[in-house]
Amino acid sequence: MIDSDALRWLNAYDRWATGRLMSAVGDLGGDAWSGGRTVGDRALGPMLVHALGAHQRWRSFWEGRSDEPRPEKAALPLATVLARWLDQELEATDLFLARLTATDLVRELDPDESPGVPLWQMILHVMNHGMQHRSEAAVILTELGRSPGDLDLIDYATEAAGRR
Numbered sequence: 001m002i003d004s005d006a007l008r009w010l011n012a013y014d015r016w017a018t019g020r021l022m023s024a025v026g027d028l029g030g031d032a033w034s035g036g037r038t039v040g041d042r043a044l045g046p047m048l049v050h051a052l053g054a055h056q057r058w059r060s061f062w063e064g065r066s067d068e069p070r071p072e073k074a075a076l077p078l079a080t081v082l083a084r085w086l087d088q089e090l091e092a093t094d095l096f097l098a099r100l101t102a103t104d105l106v107r108e109l110d111p112d113e114s115p116g117v118p119l120w121q122m123i124l125h126v127m128n129h130g131m132q133h134r135s136e137a138a139v140i141l142t143e144l145g146r147s148p149g150d151l152d153l154i155d156y157a158t159e160a161a162g163r164r
Helices: 004-025 030-034 044-062 079-098 102-106 119-143 153-160
Strands: none
Touching (some): 004 119, 004 153, 030 044, 044 079, 044 119, 102 119
């Protein structure tokens, strides 16, 4: 079992890694952003929009809401706009995590669909989902000569501990 402090620390890592990735994206546009290279069936921009949308929908579900828009169904935003939206989502997640109690973390939110899966495991799932898509995006960016550099958790931990 994991506590809300650890989840907030992992969310801070998520924000750090996403920030590094989006810095490498910069103001990338055109085919490099919307098409061109893909990992699986997604190009860079659509992949990152999907990651944002999934994160928003999960957080809405955890908060008992189902009103979150689907950014995947809208026009592809500029990379700089998406960077801002990602940062806002991770901030909203941090606020959500700060309110959680130990009882909340072990609660099953949807026992019919996910029997035996407590909230803390769903949260880790979403963080891993984002990590998967950051890794895929990093491959595309590296091929474009825009590597985000190391995104390893230990690099964040070292930096956060003030050792860099």
